[in-house]
Amino acid sequence: MPSFKGVLSATPRGGGGTLVPIPRQVAANLGLKGMPKVQAVIAGQPYRGSLMPMGDGTYCLGVLKSIQEAAGVKQGDTVTVELELDTAPRLVELPADLAKAIARDKKATAAWDALSYTNKKEMSRSLEEAKQSETRKRRLAAALEKLRA
Secondary structure (H helix, E strand, O other): OOEEEEEOEEOOOOOOOEEEEEOHHHHHHHOOOOOOEEEEEEOOEEEEEEEEEOOOOOEEEEOOHHHHHHHOOOOOOEEEEEEEEOOOOOOOOOOHHHHHHHHOOHHHHHHHHHOOHHHHHHHHHHHHOOOOHHHHHHHHHHHHHHHHO
16 A cells, blocks of 8 residues: 555634645545545554545545544644555445335335445444434434435
């Protein structure tokens, strides 16, 4: 994996996010276009996500708080980043109750298949994080309603 050093910076539009700019030469070597999916190691922490085009021909990589905390780094710190394009399929393992409900509904199945990886991941995560069975039932119903809309 090619590597470079970058400074963790605040997102230009505020909001509390953190990013690391991708050097132009690294971007050129990877042949970046659009919002490329990447695998990265940021300060020793693995990450799988997408690069964000900045609108001026440059790219940046968002750095999650969980990665910063695990690596013990913060905005202003210089980090080593290893980066490569991620061509592996992005699959979301459906919770059993969601899979069963979707399988019984053609419209929900078609809508699920059309969702982006991120939306699938978030919908699944929402169900998995429910601590109470009633919460999970409500979230499942809401997910199905959203898929049927």
